[in-house]
Amino acid sequence: MSTGPLAELHDKARAVLDPVHYDYYAGGVGDEVVLGENEAAFRRLALLPRVLRGAPTRDLGVDLPGGHLDLPVLVAPTAFHRLAHPEGELATARAAAAAGTVLVSGVASTVAIGDVVAAARAVRAEASVWFQLYPQPDQDVTACLVERAERAGCTALVVTADSPVFGRHRRDAEHGFHDLPAGLAAENMRDLPGGPPGGVRDIGMSPSVSWRDLDRLRELTSLPLWLKGVLHPRDAVLAVEHGVAGVVVSNHGGRQLDLVPAAVEALPAVVDAVAGRVPVLLDGGVRGGGDVAVALALGAAAVGVGRPVLWGLAADGEAGVSRVLAVLRDEVDHVLALCGGRDLADLTPDLVVSRGTGVSGRCG
Numbered sequence: 056m057s058t059g060p061l062a063e064l065h066d067k068a069r070a071v072l073d074p075v076h077y078d079y080y081a082g083g084v085g086d087e088v089v090l091g092e093n094e095a096a097f098r099r100l101a102l103l104p105r106v107l108r109g110a111p112t113r114d115l116g117v118d119l120p121g122g123h124l125d126l127p128v129l130v131a132p133t134a135f136h137r138l139a140h141p142e143g144e145l146a147t148a149r150a151a152a153a154a155g156t157v158l159v160s161g162v163a164s165t166v167a168i169g170d171v172v173a174a175a176r177a178v179r180a181e182a183s184v185w186f187q188l189y190p191q192p193d194q195d196v197t198a199c200l201v202e203r204a205e206r207a208g209c210t211a212l213v214v215t216a217d218s219p220v221f222g223r224h225r226r227d228a229e230h231g232f233h234d235l236p237a238g239l240a241a242e243n244m245r246d247l248p249g250g251p252p253g254g255v256r257d258i259g260m261s262p263s264v265s266w267r268d269l270d271r272l273r274e275l276t277s278l279p280l281w282l283k284g285v286l287h288p289r290d291a292v293l294a295v296e297h298g299v300a301g302v303v304v305s306n307h308g309g310r311q312l313d314l315v316p317a318a319v320e321a322l323p324a325v326v327d328a329v330a331g332r333v334p335v336l337l338d339g340g341v342r343g344g345g346d347v348a349v350a351l352a353l354g355a356a357a358v359g360v361g362r363p364v365l366w367g368l369a370a371d372g373e374a375g376v377s378r379v380l381a382v383l384r385d386e387v388d389h390v391l392a393l394c395g396g397r398d399l400a401d402l403t404p405d406l407v408v409s410r411g412t413g414v415s416g417r418c419g
């Protein structure tokens with residue numbers, strides 16, 4: 056991040072967070088090439104605005120399987136919000152609900168999913184919260200997590216597929232950060248089959264996770280299933296064939312394989328492969344309304360933001376997350392106006408060009 060209100064929140068978060076926890080949030084895998092590329096790739100793209108076709112106000116709403124968004128930005132699942140702020144995921148849930156967007160609440164939440172959904176619904180009765188999970192090596196545990204999400208009132212499940220094993224984060228290794236501080240835990244993992252009674256099971260990753268696990272999840276629940284962490288277009292096609300409600304193009308914020316393309320660079324091929332059959336979301340490196348507009352023009356239905364929300368939360372709790380979402384909303388609206396857009400459908404692929412390579416004649 057460079058300057059502007061989101062950069063200020065990032066600076067404040069860095070100042071208030073324990074440096075070990077700051078590095079856990081900020082860091083990426085390996086040499087952090089992908090971490091940097093997610094943001095840098097947006098800087099390599101430019102928008103070719105259309106003129107003389109705008110409207111006095113703009114509609115930023117998006118309907119997705121599992122909920123309506125008042126702005127094309129949702130909160131991506133990130134772990135352990137109580138490292139950032141004592142209210143943790145409760146504060147994030149309230150801010151997302153107030154902004155009219157979806158919180159994707161992770162299995163690695165430091166507040167149990169039932170309490171997260173209740174906090175969102177106390178702010179806005181129709182608020183949608185989605186539940187993110189990793190298929191667990193023990194199928195009974197996965198089934199129990201799905202049941203908890205359903206009972207809590209979640210309106211979609213997000214299955215993260217990019218983590219057959221956990222990425223190696225050097226910053227965490229250097230700090231020796233392996234465990235949450237006393238008093239904090241992944242509350243959704245409490246009291247599960249095979250775990251200690253009243254205690255918390257570790258979140259498992261399974262290198263043998265397969266499409267069969269996705270099928271099992273579809274059999275377990277009628278909630279819409281999103282598949283998160285798709286980069287290869289062939290996997291996007293398989294996901295559609297296996298009945299997902301949507302696909303999330305994501306490299307986990309540069310935290311898994313440090314060899315993959317930036318998320319926005321992987322997006323167009325996935326959008327082509329999916330060919331409109333299900334919506335495609337993107338997360339990774341979105342740091343302003345311009346990035347949101349570029350991703351939407353390239354075919355994303357909406358985007359997720361991870362770290363900016365954590366910075367807002369650390370800097371100022373619920374108000375900080377609200378500020379992040381308000382800034383993004385205002386910036387998307389402003390960029391859309393400058394592109395002569397009335398609604399998000401006016402952000403079309405012909406508006407995106409590469410910087411520094413000239414502009415070829417296209418009349419799409």
Ligand SMILES: Cc1cc2nc3c(=O)[nH]c(=O)nc-3n(C[C@H](O)[C@H](O)[C@H](O)COP(=O)(O)O)c2cc1C
Pocket residue numbers: 079080081093131132133134161162163187215283305306307308309310338339340341359360361362363
């Ligand atoms: C600290 C941290 C924790 C994360 N935890 C999860 C998680 O538990 N499950 C998951 O699917 N993705 C997780 N992610 C990835 C995010 O969902 C998302 O893909 C990524 O943060 C997007 O990139 P951005 O931070 O540049 O916006 C995490 C990311 C961060 C930074």
Ligand SMILES: CC(C)CC(=O)C(=O)O
Pocket residue numbers: 134163258307310
């Ligand atoms: C608990 C972890 C699996 C959270 C995660 O996905 C991450 O830190 O990137």
